[in-house]
Amino acid sequence: MVPDLSVDLAPNNPRELRLRNPVIAASGCFGYGEEYAGIIDVQRLGAFVSKGITPERRAGNSMPRIVETPAGMLNAIGLQNPGIRGFVKKYPALWETWTVPGIVNISAESVADYANMAAILDEQPAIAGIEINVSCPNVARGGYCFGWDPEMSAEVTQAVRSVTTLPLIVKLSPGASDIAAVARAVEDAGADAISLINTLVGMAIDVRRRKPLLANQTGGVSGPAIKPLAVRMVYQVAAAVRVPVIGMGGIMGLYDALEFFLSGATAVQIGTGIFVDPGLPIRLIDDLRHWLEQEGFSSIDQIVGIANDGFHLGAPHVLTAWEAAGV
Amino acid sequence: MVPDLSVDLAPNNPRELRLRNPVIAASGCFGYGEEYAGIIDVQRLGAFVSKGITPERRAGNSMPRIVETPAGMLNAIGLQNPGIRGFVKKYPALWETWTVPGIVNISAESVADYANMAAILDEQPAIAGIEINVSCPNVARGGYCFGWDPEMSAEVTQAVRSVTTLPLIVKLSPGASDIAAVARAVEDAGADAISLINTLVGMAIDVRRRKPLLANQTGGVSGPAIKPLAVRMVYQVAAAVRVPVIGMGGIMGLYDALEFFLSGATAVQIGTGIFVDPGLPIRLIDDLRHWLEQEGFSSIDQIVGIANDGFHLGAPHVLTAWEAAGV
Amino acid sequence: MPAAPVSMFGSSAKEPDVPTRTAGGGMPGTSREFDSEVLSVERIMGDAILLTVSAPPSVVAHLRSGQFFNIVTRFSGSFDPLLRRPYSVYRAHVETSSLTFLVRAFGRGSAWLAERVPGDRLAMLGPLGNSFTIPGRAQRLLMIAGGVGVAPLVMLSDDAVNQKRDVVFVMGAADEAGLLVPSELSSHIEYVVATDDGSRGHHGLATEVIGDYVPWADQIYACGPEPMYRTLRAVVDPLRINRRPRTQISVERGMACGVGACLGCVVETTRGMIASCVKGPVFDLDQVVL
Amino acid sequence: MPAAPVSMFGSSAKEPDVPTRTAGGGMPGTSREFDSEVLSVERIMGDAILLTVSAPPSVVAHLRSGQFFNIVTRFSGSFDPLLRRPYSVYRAHVETSSLTFLVRAFGRGSAWLAERVPGDRLAMLGPLGNSFTIPGRAQRLLMIAGGVGVAPLVMLSDDAVNQKRDVVFVMGAADEAGLLVPSELSSHIEYVVATDDGSRGHHGLATEVIGDYVPWADQIYACGPEPMYRTLRAVVDPLRINRRPRTQISVERGMACGVGACLGCVVETTRGMIASCVKGPVFDLDQVVL
């Protein structure tokens, strides 16, 4: 029997977010779905997430915007995008002609702006769901990142929830010290699902020019380098909430994806991996089905979280040693 | 003229922490100084930091304790060490016969335990300084990590400061959302210097056994993978404090070390890099001198922080875009 | 010795139980991703190589000068260096269904490429980007190459000669060893060289010798480092009449995706921030903010 | 084309302006870190290779069976895979000042090693660890190898034959192809084999054929996967008299440093948690908690 790969990412929402398979192209790494059209069969994806949309159109940051780092990369694109109005003028109509679900990622600097964008999206056709990017500075709180604080994250979630019935994914920031607390807060505030992790704030110095390599000083680290951090946070969050968790961070192949599923992710997103290996997401769908069959599972649900038996909050050099005979 | 590599890591402390060069072997990666004796010329190092010492002796965690990750590694040694009493019985006497300064790294689960250890060390000969590892769970606060919170970090620092005049380095945890706030707090509490970053909490799943690979579930991520995060935090902290900053995280060669110096580090530590390339720290001393000479600098001080013109707090996908002609 | 059942290296391992392809390898046939075989590696221009690889006939047939390929420059068991590197096509060979790239061994990726031997496999993505164009009425073409920037101009000059245009090809390099040997260019081309150390040709920059050719030229093409374009503009602009001749340049930007999805490779133009991997790498110099 | 002055790949680059050595290369002469040259690569035991590399005479001369080297298994421009891999010495050749390792191509590091060709350079750290010992009064030696665990026992058996001891060498593998060919062992050795699929020798595990030899043996040596040691203990213990013969095993642990500094490779013993890279990899089976 061919294993069932379908998943529902919004089981509590009557509008549902049912995907044929749990492989999603991540925000900022797949444009608006058309960029990879000539290269892979986009319609076979479980879903894709748009580049982050903002209230107004943005030209993005100065160059350079990307730097390679060990087994990873730093980006500071600066959310170059046509703005919510530019977005709705073009993409909903295009997406309507497709079978693959399109999710819209939104970023803003105030709670009201998040809600305004969500209200606009609620009226559009062919939008499968909204992903709220809370890794943004809250101008009302002096630029402190929404996603580092449970209350501010919940506030955004609630505001968006109150203006739309669309499936709502909240995408957490790995900069939060206690990411499980943020996850619980946004679940309580009405998130249908939680996705993580966004990039981590990093920097690289140009030794020759003696200043930061990125024009924007800092950027977000993604790729294989961050995988162990992402797996830990997904494991930790999955142990803390009941809504579906969507895992990402450094997925480059089947075994990486399985680490996330076994940790408790219902679906996975792929970002940097697509840049490096565009065929990866489609191959992953086939490899997942093959692996489930080989291991005797009849559906992807059966492996979600089976490596997760609760998370022990702790720092790296914890004092939970197993005391043996001596040293 | 041969450039001057010497640095003082405790300019505010009469006991001083003067090093002949700014290259230090990091805690947990260099044993107690004797392990690498047959392999490199340990006495040429600027200093070395001992494995983390705890109030009681510890057998450490079950195996496996290490896992390789992309361009990095995860460790969960669990602080296997002879305890403070076992330590003082053996090492101060040994270190007294050496010219290289030895710094003792201490870990504990309560403020009182930190202070007790520091009081014992204060009386020992041949101890050049104490490095406080605040990446430990505070049992009095339900296991929440000392280092994630400015106040708890300051409390530990103050308690240690009050019992010893030894040069005091506080080693920050990268798990803090606002690491600059922690840095300012420990500076105010009497730290002579600040070192960072410790490892980040990560996890890897054994897909075959369907459980976490490390017996301890989580471990600390180190190595090149974390370098962009470490450089960012060093840059950020150096912009926030006046005491010397000691940078580390993924240093594998001259250019990596220069990224930290230019960001504002007065000295660097090398951990994982020593495992992979034991000759690295000694080679780095020579390469640093050579590079300074070639670039026309007469001392290492002249390059500290020259790439740092203030840190802009912000999340990776910040809304600080430079608005150009349009999109 | 055989691994203990609990082994440390599991998580970063390639999956051994499932059929896999080379990292970066794609579905053959369905896309611009393909695996190619290294056919030959030849030293050229001092520290560079000419790397010839197999490619599907359909790819080779439709290739245009200025287009490039994003190549994985690491062992398939490694994720570092992570990103593909873009390389312009130096020559396409329809007869042997192969492509030649000119790679200067400089950093991590190019050094890895320079170590390849015939028989090795490479993961390719391409052709990517737009291309140089030869306007129908442009008979006299001036091409200016800086270092390995010569690569796409070699293919362009081949095309131009085939189309019976007149080509003056100016190349600048650090020293004589860094110059392209004349035998690599069609004998119908006038080849002018400049070296920083004066070891051959003009002692100085390539842009210092083009003054005489600008009024002659109907169209200019350039490929080299960014400062060369600024100098070029300063030299050419005062010599232009009615903004003629125009100059097509190929810009170099760090890239992640190569297909317009990441917006990491943009060029600031008079029309805004444009992805150089899709709407470039070839731009009209007048439209680029340098 | 030449890099723009602001290039994206600066931070992860190797420093080009300063004299460097291969990643992992050390100060020659002052340490156990050295660069060696690959002298030959030969297929053996199905998917394994015999990798012979140059080594300083002083290293080769004092080497003992059971010792190992930590080898960098990546291109010098890459940091992934990061950690060195430990490999036991299969044979040391004093005449040619070289060492042979037996490497099974399995994961990322070993696959990279298996791709090496003569002339390539490898960064070595070693010799590391303790070694097997042959007690003076032990005349009859039983050796039990599981798969590539055969490596250190080959060197040990050479030594034993040189010291005129009697050796029974039992090897188990998945199938006939995975067995060591008898010509690799001294002709003075009695060689007994077992295969999981019965394609040669005993149909089953190596530990199933040793019953007859245990009472004969003065000392037992084993190297193989951890489950083999548990079985071995179960088989040998009931046959022992006064806790004789004793068994020396070589354990496999993931390693980071190889010198006792990280405590990542410990073995739980009756005396506590012991670093297997310094106080091992050879332990008395009685002292190990399995």
Ligand SMILES: Cc1cc2nc3c(=O)[nH]c(=O)nc-3n(C[C@H](O)[C@H](O)[C@H](O)COP(=O)(O)OP(=O)(O)OC[C@H]3O[C@@H](n4cnc5c(N)ncnc54)[C@H](O)[C@@H]3O)c2cc1C
């Ligand atoms: C559209 C396009 C076409 C290209 N075509 C070619 C081509 O045909 N041939 C070719 O060789 N390259 C070409 N490049 C450049 C190529 O993609 C790589 O950037 C180059 O090979 C260096 O990569 P690396 O991995 O070796 O160096 P990295 O390890 O990425 O860089 C190491 C360091 O070297 C510096 N650096 C890199 N390259 C140079 C250089 N050439 N001169 C001076 N400093 C440098 C960087 O600033 C960095 O600090 C092209 C780039 C683009 C965008």
Ligand SMILES: Cc1cc2nc3c(=O)[nH]c(=O)nc-3n(C[C@H](O)[C@H](O)[C@H](O)COP(=O)(O)OP(=O)(O)OC[C@H]3O[C@@H](n4cnc5c(N)ncnc54)[C@H](O)[C@@H]3O)c2cc1C
């Ligand atoms: C003291 C010591 C001596 C050693 N001597 C030798 C030796 O002489 N020859 C030798 O080939 N190896 C030897 N090893 C093992 C060697 O160090 C590596 O672990 C091995 O080559 C696999 O590394 P890798 O990078 O190829 O695999 P990795 O990429 O690190 O591992 C990939 C996956 O394969 C699994 N795996 C790794 N190796 C095996 C295996 N052999 N069988 C089944 N699964 C495996 C791991 O669990 C992991 O999931 C020794 C180890 C130690 C500690």
Ligand SMILES: Cc1cc2nc3c(=O)[nH]c(=O)nc-3n(C[C@H](O)[C@H](O)[C@H](O)COP(=O)(O)O)c2cc1C
């Ligand atoms: C170039 C780039 C742009 C990104 N843009 C966005 C964005 O606009 N909104 C967002 O929520 N995440 C964005 N991300 C984060 C990714 O969606 C993803 O969370 C992160 O890269 C980790 O996954 P990965 O390691 O698979 O790339 C971006 C990442 C990259 C690399």
Ligand SMILES: Cc1cc2nc3c(=O)[nH]c(=O)nc-3n(C[C@H](O)[C@H](O)[C@H](O)COP(=O)(O)O)c2cc1C
């Ligand atoms: C195996 C291992 C053990 C460590 N033990 C300690 C420790 O006991 N105390 C401490 O403060 N840091 C410890 N660290 C953290 C390092 O000192 C260092 O902060 C970190 O590894 C980042 O530097 P690196 O990337 O150069 O390794 C340990 C790191 C490793 C890899």
Ligand code: FES
């Ligand atoms: S490289 Fe991604 S948009 Fe050009």
Ligand code: FES
């Ligand atoms: S490998 Fe580090 S102590 Fe053994």
